[in-house]
Amino acid sequence: xxxASRIKQEAQSALKQLYPDxxxxxxxxxxxxxxxxxxxxxxxxxxxxxxxxxQKPDVIGKLLGDKLCEGSDLFGGxxxxxxxxxxxxxxxxxxxxxxxxxxxxxxxxxxxxRRVMVEYSSPNTNxxxxxxxxxxxxxxxxVSQILKNDGNEVIKANLINDRGIHICKSMIAWQQYxxxxxxxxxxxKGDHLVGDYYVKFxxxxxxxxxxxxxxxxxxxxxxxxxxxxxxxxxxxxxxxAGDKEVxxxxxxxxxxxxxxxxxxxxxxxxxxxxxxxxxxTYLLGKQxxxxxxxxxxxxxxxxxxxxxxxxxxxxxxxxxxxxxxTSVYMTQDLGTAKLKYDDYHLDQSVYVxxxxxxxxxxxxxxxxxxMGEPCADGIHHLSYGMVELPTGRMKSREGxxxxxxxxxxxxxxxxxxxxxxxGKTEGFTPEELSTLYETIGLGALKFYLLRVDPxxxxxxxxxxxxxxxxxxxxxxxxxxxxxxxILRKEHxxxxxxxxxxxGFRQTAELSLMERKIILALEEYTMILQDAANExxxxxxxxxxxxxxxxxxxFYADHSISKAESEEKKQLRLxxxxxxxxxxxxxxxxxxxxLPEKM
RNA sequence: GGCCCGGUAGCUCAGCUGGAUAGAGCACCAGCCUUCUAAGCUGGGGGUCAUUGGUUCGAAUCCAAUCCGGGUCACCA
Numbered sequence: 001x002x003x004a005s006r007i008k009q010e011a012q013s014a015l016k017q018l019y020p021d022x023x024x025x026x027x028x029x030x031x032x033x034x035x036x037x038x039x040x041x042x043x044x045x046x047x048x049x050x051x052x053x054x055q056k057p058d059v060i061g062k063l064l065g066d067k068l069c070e071g072s073d074l075f076g077g078x079x080x081x082x083x084x085x086x087x088x089x090x091x092x093x094x095x096x097x098x099x100x101x102x103x104x105x106x107x108x109x110x111x112x113x114r115r116v117m118v119e120y121s122s123p124n125t126n127x128x129x130x131x132x133x134x135x136x137x138x139x140x141x142x143v144s145q146i147l148k149n150d151g152n153e154v155i156k157a158n159l160i161n162d163r164g165i166h167i168c169k170s171m172i173a174w175q176q177y178x179x180x181x182x183x184x185x186x187x188x189k190g191d192h193l194v195g196d197y198y199v200k201f202x203x204x205x206x207x208x209x210x211x212x213x214x215x216x217x218x219x220x221x222x223x224x225x226x227x228x229x230x231x232x233x234x235x236x237x238x239x240x241a242g243d244k245e246v247x248x249x250x251x252x253x254x255x256x257x258x259x260x261x262x263x264x265x266x267x268x269x270x271x272x273x274x275x276x277x278x279x280x281t282y283l284l285g286k287q288x289x290x291x292x293x294x295x296x297x298x299x300x301x302x303x304x305x306x307x308x309x310x311x312x313x314x315x316x317x318x319x320x321x322x323x324x325x326t327s328v329y330m331t332q333d334l335g336t337a338k339l340k341y342d343d344y345h346l347d348q349s350v351y352v353x354x355x356x357x358x359x360x361x362x363x364x365x366x367x368x369x370x371m372g373e374p375c376a377d378g379i380h381h382l383s384y385g386m387v388e389l390p391t392g393r394m395k396s397r398e399g400x401x402x403x404x405x406x407x408x409x410x411x412x413x414x415x416x417x418x419x420x421x422x423g424k425t426e427g428f429t430p431e432e433l434s435t436l437y438e439t440i441g442l443g444a445l446k447f448y449l450l451r452v453d454p455x456x457x458x459x460x461x462x463x464x465x466x467x468x469x470x471x472x473x474x475x476x477x478x479x480x481x482x483x484x485x486i487l488r489k490e491h492x493x494x495x496x497x498x499x500x501x502x503g504f505r506q507t508a509e510l511s512l513m514e515r516k517i518i519l520a521l522e523e524y525t526m527i528l529q530d531a532a533n534e535x536x537x538x539x540x541x542x543x544x545x546x547x548x549x550x551x552x553x554f555y556a557d558h559s560i561s562k563a564e565s566e567e568k569k570q571l572r573l574x575x576x577x578x579x580x581x582x583x584x585x586x587x588x589x590x591x592x593x594l595p596e597k598m
Numbered sequence: 599g600g601c602c603c604g605g606u607a608g609c610u611c612a613g614c615u616g617g618a619u620a621g622a623g624c625a626c627c628a629g630c631c632u633u634c635u636a637a638g639c640u641g642g643g644g645g646u647c648a649u650u651g652g653u654u655c656g657a658a659u660c661c662a663a664u665c666c667g668g669g670u671c672a673c674c675a
Contacts, residue, residue: 027615035618045617047655083655084618124675164675305673314601315671322673329675358602359670385603386669393668422637440637452611456604457668468637470623471611478637486634542612545622556630556639598637 002526004042007031007087010074011044014067022052033519039079040086041519047083061085094518095506095571101521102578103496107585108528112151117340118144118382119157120352121270125257126170127195129264131402131460132354132387132394135449138591139384140352141270142450142537145589147350150532155344158272159336162254163279168235170194171249172228173201183256189263189405190256199399204228264405268442269591274343276336284335285327289320292371313366320367333364341375348378350535355383355455382535385457387449402462411466412441418468424598436595440474443592447473450590451541471545473592476583479548479555480594483580486560492573494596495581501570508567513554517575520547524582528589537590544586551579 008029015024030045044064046057053060058080065078065085076090120140123129129137140156148154174181174197183190205228212222223229238246265271289306292298298308298320306321320331340349351361361381368376386393394401416437419425425433448466452458468474487494510518524543531539560576563569584594 030617032617038618043618047617050655082618161675166675303673316601319673324673326673328673332675354669355603356669357675360675362602383603388668418637424635424637456611459610461610464624467624470637472623472637474637475623478635482635482638489634538612542622549622552638553640555634559634561634598635 003089003522004031004526006074007042007044010068010072011064014064015049018063018067019053024049024052034084034086038081038084038086039088040077041089041515042087044085044087045083046080046085057083089515089519091506091510091515094510094515097522098518098571098574098578099499099501099504102574102581103499104578104581105495105585106149107582108149108525108532110151113153114347115153115155115344116147116348116350117155117157117274117344117346118147118350118352119159119340120144121265121272122159122161122353123261124161124166125191125194125254126166126198127396128189128191128260129404130394130396131404131407134268134404134407134445135384135387135458136352136354137268137270138446138449139382139454139537142540142590143350143352143382143535145591146528146531146535146537146540149528149589155274155346156272157274157276157340159276159278159281161278163239163250163282165232165236166198167250167254168232168239169201169205169228170198171246171253172231172235173197173204174253175249176228176231177204183259189260190258191260191264192403192405193260194253194257199396201228201232264408267405267408276339278332278336281336281339282327282332284339285331285333286321286335288334288338288371288373289327289331292320295371297371308367308370310363310366310370313370315363315366318363318367330360330364330367333360334367337364337368337375337379338373341373341378346375346378348380349375350380350382352382352384354386355457356386357381358383380535382454384454388457388459390459390461402460408442408445411445412437414465415440415444415468415474419598427597436598439593439595440468440477440598443473443477443587444468446590446592447476447541450537451545453538454536473587476544476548476587477592477594477598479551480580480583481596481598482555483551483576484596486576487573487580488596489561490573492577494577496577501574504567504570504574506567506571508565510571511558513550513558514571514575517547517550517554517579520550521575521578521582524586540586540589544583547579547583547586551576 008026008031011029011031012024012026015022028048030048032043032045034040034043046061049060050057061080065080065087068087069075069078074089074093075087077088079086118140121133121137123133144154144156174194177200178197181193183193186193188196205226208226208228209219209222212226213219217225235246239250289298292308293300293306298306300306303323304325305319305323308318308320310316310318318330319328320334321327337349340346353361358381361379361383365376365379368379388394389400389402391400416433419433419437419440428436444466451471484494492500527539527543531537558572560569560572563572587594
């Protein structure tokens, strides 16, 4: 149990004893950390009790304070300031907490039998990953880890959008302009090569449309009749009919893309437990729609198209099958949702998808619910804001996208540059240095994209690139490296598996910073809990940064090696061991490694 | 226009299940390396928490309205 909740419960039972006739709900008891300008560690707000207890805050505060402190191993004293009961936690409690926990390597792990799927990344196979995908990927991976750490069984899934008109666009452009180019013949990463032809399609198509308009055709007709567009549509029909030549080309080009993606995922340290391909699943929804029709949940219009009426849910009518019987996006998603559920019997299915699809996801869930599908309840849209440039949204057709591979390379380069500038490369082999630069560069990138509340959109200015100072992974990595340096010097293991200071006895009072850090360490499990409940990795980012900040302040005026006594030295070693361990644990959830030297 | 989301320091963001004088980072200014890593630390300036009204002992936080920005409302995905 966390300290804050223990304080709440003790306060409740103390009030029960003091005022047996009155029931005070746990939710009425506000426990907060005391602000630095007041004495004490935690406070209880007295205002909510005034009416119920019919007494002044000073009176209630005194009774409650006395009761709580009486014979307590936890509370050492209190002070009442304008309606707040400021409670001091005994040094002995903090020390006991520290000695009992500093050898931990796991935090917040609990039994939780839920089975959860997290779908993220979900790329199209017509272009390489860009900066916006990175937010999605890091979010999905971090949320998976956070949920797993919370005791859930987590299945990391990737739904690959490998078919459709957009895929045919790069295929036809390659056919017409590629001259047999392959990743090998051009030395280009496969996903980039295919992406180049997607861009080529759009350029050439635009020119075709312009030419048609010049020759007197209306814009609408021109867009439909441009030869490239007709070619792409023709190709899609052939693909659906299973045309061998088209399928072969499709296999080949997607193969190039997958090789490229694998390289990128590998570099990012990202993996999946289950891959779904839309080419396998895109027909699945149709059967579901048939069943819905039979059940009378869906209806057919005169032209044969199938619809669902969601007006009772505050939504609209939605098309599920075209008049010609072909499926739409929603149809596919219905099928995939059911497939996921049938595959794993999920308690929860998390979709990491940008907020532009909020409505779509709402409709998806509503339809499944209406059809009585058991998968409906578990569907949860982890909606995140899109990454924008200072000039607005990234547009692949306008060439304003920031490529993911380029971005990673740039960050690693920056990490190397700064390390060399500050002259910290001594004692590293070239291999160690390149690992270090990747750890720093990639860490900075991940942290930058995870530190903001997912639901908020974010603006990224490539010109300013990403800072390695302040609220960054680098800051946290640096604090960790400093701790490791001290531990090396003192010949103390980073992660002791037994209590190496079993003889420790506390006699000296804790300093302000010593107790502040232990207090922060104690909060960690609660932070993990919140992050898991909210599916919010930014909570972990904020916490780790604050902890590193506390350590740096502590470090600035507390010597460990030359502590004033052996007792203080041991105490501080335990503090920094646990601090480093918590930082590693938290950052590991975010997919960020912490170097021992930097 | 309907629905959804956002608006906090010059910039990027915390804080939002109501609690004390609203916090960080960047940028700017002034200090701190003969002492465990200065990618750090200390201090300083900088705010009408979009606006107005309401609920409350107490509102950045809850409610309503308004303004501004974005998203979405396809037989696209």
